């Protein structure tokens with residue numbers, strides 16, 4: 001047990017899917033895992049362990065933003081031995097060719113700051129996805145016919161954008177979308193020799209203003225979950 005996770009030793013799998021939304025964790029566990037057991041609910045942050053095609057998997061919420069993700073990812077890696085961590089999140093799309101409900105695989109994540117920022121001081125560390133997971137996720141998405149984009153994203157500290165100039169520069173430099181956790185996940189995985197990937201479903205379009213309601217963000221992103229599971233175990 002840790003300060004934020006009540007699971008007993010052995011109750012967390014080596015492969016963990018990480019949605020920001022704890023209710024998405026509950027929905028995904030009930031929908032995709034067999035024999036899913038609730039292993040954590042401290043602070044309402046739900047975590048379930050079960051199996052998928054014979055493989056043990058945990059699906060655990062992270063909350064929103066890099067400080068919150070950092071707490072869960074640190075404890076999952078350092079205290080419970082998680083080795084493969086795949087964020088399954090929502091994102092806002094930037095370029096018009098990336099459509100709502102498309103999937104983005106984050107090859108790398110830019111940030112203006114993260115909990116790891118103080119560690120790197122003057123260095124702009126470039127966090128990157130695990131290539132094995134990334135290539136398997138891409139193969140899984142194309143095999144299912146899911147529209148998929150691979151490239152850089154922006155892991156922001158804010159949901160409500162006060163920097164349209166920065167959004168413009170990101171768009172100009174080919175950034176595919178915006179979310180709030182992946183960069184810190186990639187940095188922590190690199191630090192601890194674990195594998196990480198962010199598989200994101202576009203829930204909003206920053207450029208066109210289209211947006212899905214919260215219930216759909218919670219329970220309708222099944223392709224993303226299947227792509228993550230196939231990437232982990234293919």
Ligand SMILES: O=P(O)(O)O[C@H]1O[C@H](CO)[C@@H](O)[C@H]1O
Pocket residue numbers: 019020021063064065088089090091159179180181217
């Ligand atoms: O849908 P999740 O996984 O929470 O991800 C995105 O949604 C939240 C903002 O609404 C942030 O956590 C952002 O990264």
Ligand SMILES: O=c1cc[nH]c(=O)[nH]1
Pocket residue numbers: 090091092093158159178179180203204206
């Ligand atoms: O962080 C996020 C997540 C979804 N949509 C956004 O615009 N930003």
